[in-house]
Amino acid sequence: MAGACTEGIDTGFVALGYAKVAFLGIVQGITELLPISSTAHMRIVPAMLGWQDPGSAFSASIQLAALAAVVSYFWRDVKGLTLGTLGAVMRRDFNDRTFRFGLGIIIGTIPIGIAGLLLEKHLNACGSPLRALWVIGVACIVMGALLALAELLARHERHVGDAGMLDFIIVGIAQVGALIPGVSRSGSTLTAALFRDFEREEAARFSFLLGLPTIFLAGAKELWTLYKAGIDGYAWSVLFVGVFIASISAFVAIWGLLRILERFSSWPFVIYRIVLGLILLAGAGLGWLS
Template sequence: MAAACTGGLDTGFVALGYAKVAVLGVVQGLTELLPISSTAHMRIVPALLGWRDPGSAFSAAMQLAALAAVISYFWSDVRGIFFGSIAAARRRDFSNWNFRFVIWILIATLPIIIAGVLLAPWLNACDSPLRTLTVIGIACLVMAALLGLAEVYSLHLRTLDNVTIVDALVIGIAQVGALIPGVSRSGSTLTAALFRDLERAEAARFSFLLGLPAIAAAGFKELWELHKAHLDAQGWSILALGLVVASISAFVAIWSLLRILERFSAWPFAIYRALLGVVLLAGVALGWLPN
């Protein structure tokens, strides 16, 4: 079913109601921080269940669930970097690692902010052509190939302690790809970090920390857009339920991702993404799935 519109925004999640949004909150939370594309799953799961598309506004607002999960899981890192950078700034110790890391994060966030502003009319529009399953399927296949190549060519040697501004810029530019549905912010940044020869778990940690401003900006921006679109009280309560459920499942996703990367590799995700891409494209071509 087609998504609903509120003030020009895609707000199909409101019509789904509490129970269905809770289910999609679990899906969104688990897939948002795994390198497998939450957008792909938020399109295919409702399609398979015969539900309407929850809309891009739901996916964007769910970034706040990812934000809560990342901050809580990596609280010691976030706290150390935040207070360490403030202390360094007061001492004017601009060579301090924490201070430099914060500056790198801010610089690395600029590309996705600029691209997000430029692409906003297409990304959040009702029935956006970028949210078709064909686009998402192709993106899944491309990212599966890139993640596989990263696994093959990465030396898996470096840690967060010796990253540089070049690493931050490369990952920041890769993060722009997340604006294309099906690419996955986690997938694009993890892939870029692996290409920079970081250890697998450290690559995930780096990509999560580097993405905090972008995740926060996307989530709060969408809340503001929904406010301007005069989303009603029921819509806000449905969204709140989705956020709570997604936050819990996103925390589980981080734990799972790090365990898989530490014990195995990124190959399970690359293979899964390739299979998902094939299923999506085949489903559309054979009429099993609505594009």
């Protein structure tokens, strides 16, 4: 079903109403932080249920729920990193380990920031070709294959504390892939971190910490975009319901991801991604997903 446009921005989520958006908030919250692509699920779930596409602006702004979940789950890490970095700046101790980690996060965020600005007109446009089902399906399969390769080649021996500037640059560049629907920000950064030989749980932790500025900036930008588009109070209330529900499910998703990586490795996500990609391609090709 076709989406809705407000000032050229896809605002299909408004027509879905509270109950449907709450359901999609659960799906978005879980899939946002798992390496399985929230965008893919925001396309396939509404399509299978006969609902309209909620739009990429909904998916991006609701990332603030993921931000709340990551900060609360890794509060000790976030607090230590923030206070340690500020303390090092005040002491002018630029060789401080915590300061260098914070600087690495900033540097690792630059590539996706630049790419996001360059692709801004195409990411949230109504009927954007980037949200075509076949594009998302191919991206799911390709990232599934890369994650499998990383799982096979990685030595799983490094910790977050070992991260150097090259790690932040490589994983930061990999994060740019998140702009392509179906790739998954957590999936691309987790895969890159595994290629850098981080332990599975440490790779996920690295992915979450590096993603904090990106998640915040993307969510804040979309809120501003929706504000400029002039959506009404009802639309804001629908969006708030989605963000609130998604924050709860995202917290559960972090816990689940770390347990799965600890017990089963990343292979369940590899299989899931490839199967999901094939379903999307088949659905698009045969016409039973629109």
